[in-house]
Amino acid sequence: MSTRFWEATAGRAFAGRLATGSDLVEEIERYCAEQGITAAQVTVVGAVRRACYAYYEQHDRRYRELESREHHEIAGFVGNVSLRDDRPFLHAHATFADAAGATVGGHLLRGTEVFAAEVMIRELGGVSLVRLHDEETGLTLW
């Protein structure tokens, strides 16, 4: 697929914190569903009790799932919200740092458990970002 861009309007802005013990991905998606947020940028400053993330095997076209049960600081985070199967879907990548400062990272998965998470959501208005299967990559992209 070729490069495509959509111009959006500035939507609503939200700041929040997630409950300790909640699922980082599900809790953000739940809040977006509740508020009707279907396109947004998301950032998180926080720490987790368990990190679940993945690497996409570009040739084999499948995610290799990774997990670390150690406690980690979230040392980097980029995320967006779009629609997948008619529901708000969080696509985020993160870097996690351990007690020695060593880092691992990848595509953020469900199962990542919040210790503390300060979340900011910047909605994009006037656009419809809908995830569909992409032949070229095997991914579900907008």
Add this chain to the structure above:
Amino acid sequence: MSTRFWEATAGRAFAGRLATGSDLVEEIERYCAEQGITAAQVTVVGAVRRACYAYYEQHDRRYRELESREHHEIAGFVGNVSLRDDRPFLHAHATFADAAGATVGGHLLRGTEVFAAEVMIRELGGVSLVRLHDEETGLTLW
């Protein structure tokens, strides 16, 4: 504490660069205090002469401080501004990369010395993000 979100209005936006040799955390907080910025998102593209960061021991409820006197690129950064003890407080996590590209990261501390830092601050209006002691985590959260 349960998940809580606040809706904000779009506030002011600022772009700046920090003086070489300044303290990354203090310089951003100083500017926010000067401008009366009490809630914001902050991102930084830059490099440091010394990286000071920390890992929060979730069981022991104390920060383990880490430091690297090497020069580093800032390879990831997520940050927010809120009020702590009535002053703008920067809560940021960062990833630092060394000459071989190897990365470390964690909770950004005072003492991190700027080589070059391009900073963008997006204020959130209409919200009051005040840090208070949180029993469950031992942290000071909004």
Add this chain to the structure above:
Amino acid sequence: MSTRFWEATAGRAFAGRLATGSDLVEEIERYCAEQGITAAQVTVVGAVRRACYAYYEQHDRRYRELESREHHEIAGFVGNVSLRDDRPFLHAHATFADAAGATVGGHLLRGTEVFAAEVMIRELGGVSLVRLHDEETGLTLW
């Protein structure tokens, strides 16, 4: 140079995805040039087929170029757009994660090849961020 900040207005917002096989830096710059975007914040969620990045030798005042031909997830990304030689210039730093979750990072270079990249651009209006040679660091800064 001392710390300097400019206040900006909220500009346009764009969400897009880049063609598989395109150059991550060039494709974003090309779109900014096409749209007349000269000051902006940029974030990317995605993966690359090849990562090209650099570490700035602060004493020697030159970039040491690094490259990894492995496929990587982009696990952290901070970026801004400003004017350099009258053209939109992307200054971004990124963290890349491999199949084991291991991360490397630095100053993003041309040559980084997109596998999939979801890009969000938040324009800053009313400011002119122009890159000029900075004596103190040897860098081209705004």
